[in-house]
Amino acid sequence: xxxxxxxxxxxxxxxxxxxxxxxxxxxxxxxxxxxxxxxxxxxxxxxxxxxxxxxxxxxxxxxxxxxxxxxxxxxxxxxxxxxxxxxxxxxxxxxxxxxxxxxxxxxxxxxxxxxxxxxxxxxxxxxxxxxxxxxxxxxxxxxxxxxxxxxxxxxxxxxxxxxxxxxxxxxxxxxxxxxxxxxxxxxxxxxxxxxxxxxxxxxxxxxxxxxxxxxxxxxxxxxxxxxxxxxxxxxxxxxxxxxxxxxxxxxxxxxxxxxxxxxxxxxxxxxxxx
Amino acid sequence: xxxxxxxxxxxxxxxxxxxxxxxxxxxxxxxxxxxxxxxxxxxxxxxxxxxxxxxxxxxxxxxxxxxxxxxxxxxxxxxxxxxxxxxxxxxxxxxxxxxxxxxxxxxxxxxxxxxxxxxxxxxxxxxxxxxxxxxxxxxxxxxxxxxxxxxxxxxxxxxxxxxxxxxxxxxxxxxxxxxxxxxxxxxxxxxxxxxxxxxxxxxxxxxxxxxxxxxxxxxxxxxxxxxxxxxxxxxxxxxxxxxxxxxxxxxxxxxxxxxxxxxxxxxxxxxxxxxxxxx
Numbered sequence: 001x002x003x004x005x006x007x008x009x010x011x012x013x014x015x016x017x018x019x020x021x022x023x024x025x026x027x028x029x030x031x032x033x034x035x036x037x038x039x040x041x042x043x044x045x046x047x048x049x050x051x052x053x054x055x056x057x058x059x060x061x062x063x064x065x066x067x068x069x070x071x072x073x074x075x076x077x078x079x080x081x082x083x084x085x086x087x088x089x090x091x092x093x094x095x096x097x098x099x100x101x102x103x104x105x106x107x108x109x110x111x112x113x114x115x116x117x118x119x120x121x122x123x124x125x126x127x128x129x130x131x132x133x134x135x136x137x138x139x140x141x142x143x144x145x146x147x148x149x150x151x152x153x154x155x156x157x158x159x160x161x162x163x164x165x166x167x168x169x170x171x172x173x174x175x176x177x178x179x180x181x182x183x184x185x186x187x188x189x190x191x192x193x194x195x196x197x198x199x200x201x202x203x204x205x206x207x208x209x210x211x212x213x214x215x216x217x218x219x220x221x222x223x224x225x226x227x228x229x230x231x232x233x234x235x236x237x238x239x240x241x242x243x244x245x246x247x248x249x250x251x252x253x254x255x256x257x258x259x260x261x262x263x264x265x266x267x268x269x270x271x272x273x274x
Numbered sequence: 275x276x277x278x279x280x281x282x283x284x285x286x287x288x289x290x291x292x293x294x295x296x297x298x299x300x301x302x303x304x305x306x307x308x309x310x311x312x313x314x315x316x317x318x319x320x321x322x323x324x325x326x327x328x329x330x331x332x333x334x335x336x337x338x339x340x341x342x343x344x345x346x347x348x349x350x351x352x353x354x355x356x357x358x359x360x361x362x363x364x365x366x367x368x369x370x371x372x373x374x375x376x377x378x379x380x381x382x383x384x385x386x387x388x389x390x391x392x393x394x395x396x397x398x399x400x401x402x403x404x405x406x407x408x409x410x411x412x413x414x415x416x417x418x419x420x421x422x423x424x425x426x427x428x429x430x431x432x433x434x435x436x437x438x439x440x441x442x443x444x445x446x447x448x449x450x451x452x453x454x455x456x457x458x459x460x461x462x463x464x465x466x467x468x469x470x471x472x473x474x475x476x477x478x479x480x481x482x483x484x485x486x487x488x489x490x491x492x493x494x495x496x497x498x499x500x501x502x503x504x505x506x507x508x509x510x511x512x513x514x515x516x517x518x519x520x521x522x523x524x525x526x527x528x529x530x531x532x533x534x535x536x537x538x539x540x541x542x543x544x545x546x547x548x549x550x551x552x553x
Binding site for chain 1: 432433434437438454455457458459461462505508509511512513514515516517518519523524525
């Protein structure tokens with residue numbers, strides 16, 4: 001795989017269609033992601049965001065259309081070559097929505113060390129880097145704990161640490177704040193903001209509108225496997241018609257003291273009302 | 275755990291079993307606390323502990339002299355005390371369950387084994403023979419001793435270190451990884467199953483008849499199976515995403531100290547003596 005070039009897109013998704021048996025998850029999707037961009041993929045459940053992340057991470061491959069990574073086709077055949085796959089896996093990392101899926105090792109330490117070990121890094125380098133990343137993510141005290149003893153917030157941080165250890169150029173995040181309490185969510189956003197600054201490209205799939213202004217410059221709205229709208233985070237949160245039509249907000253009906261019943265667009269946030 | 279729910283309705287076998295398994299999760303916290311104490315076994319390197327204790331388990335199971343088995347049992351209790359494992363914990367988690375299990379298996383032996391009659395049960399008139407009683411005691415003591423040594427290793431070593439030590443000691447990597455992942459996910463799946471039953475119970479009024487109960491249990495098993503398959507698929511994708519290509523690589527972080535090199539010959543010496551006198 002070639003080194004990143006600011007003129008060459010990190011990912012170029014062209015006319016991608018992907019089906020799970022009879023269900024179409026992505027339907028002729030086109031998307032270009034440039035180096036250093038912070039992108040949010042917004043959409044209701046089942047709109048195809050997570051499938052796209054899996055395709056960008058080379059875990060699924062489209063039945064129609066194609067994806068290029070840094071100008072090179074991202075195909076199953078190419079990833080069969082160990083050198084190409086290790087280079088790709090080091091540069092692109094995916095944080096899964098459900099941390100229990102991602103935390104399969106006996107301890108937090110093993111979890112964070114898993115990626116470098118598979119890529120045959122020298123032992124001393126792995127030990128140094130694991131200590132460094134545990135400290136950075138403020139989870140050193142958890143290093144000998146088993147993942148099933150951790151809280152959801154701690155699991156999410158360990159899952160993030162387990163991919164950040166490889167210092168990837170591209171970070172793919174699937175609902176990074178889902179199922180977190182307000183404090184853990186705030187900590188997670190702080191981590192994401194701090195690690196998305198600079199040279200990293202960050203693609204976040206979410207339906208949390210309160211998150212996007214902090215972690216994305218550009219948003220793409222998904223519906224039924226297609227992109228139906230795009231814009232800056234500020235533009236998107238003001239486009240109530242688009243958000244309503246894509247089920248990202250809903251009409252909220254309530255009565256006032258006068259007895260008048262009315263409705264207006266409503267989104268579920270955390271810590272502040274609508 | 276009680277076999278009765280708060281409402282007084284008796285709980286099903288599956289629900290009781292799930293609750294027991296979920297309760298076992300809480301025990302793992304207790305086990306980890308014991309593993310962190312400053313005791314004899316806790317100070318030993320996990321590899322040394324396995325190499326030192328494994329022969330004692332095998333010898334206890336094979337010894338032909340009751341005195342040797344009893345001596346090994348006494349040694350196991352002494353190690354437990356020096357490792358700050360309370361005898362009440364051993365009694366609850368090993369001695370009583372093993373006694374109940376092996377006692378049941380060996381129950382016919384005193385009556386059925388031919389030999390010198392030493393006692394006759396009143397009313398029933400069944401005769402207990404010395405040879406039969408001896409066989410039963412052998413079986414129970416062997417099982418109690420081997421199980422005590424085994425549980426001491428588990429209680430005094432974080433489970434993750436047991437797995438790592440097995441890998442370092444060249445046990446097949448695939449086997450150790452499968453055991454580790456089973457331990458990692460069994461609680462998650464049991465918790466899921468338990469939540470499914472609780473959720474159904476919270477929405478149910480009255481009692482289901484036997485046929486309905488079997489139908490819902492089968493449906494729940496199907497859903498759980500489906501979730502398990504999805505989880506295994508997702509875990510595999512997560513492993514591939516971080517460079518897994520079919521072979522797992524591990525770090526060997528263990529370090530032995532002087533204490534290990536003093537204790538290893540001591541345990542080995544005791545194992546050799548037990549083997550010699552227990553033939």
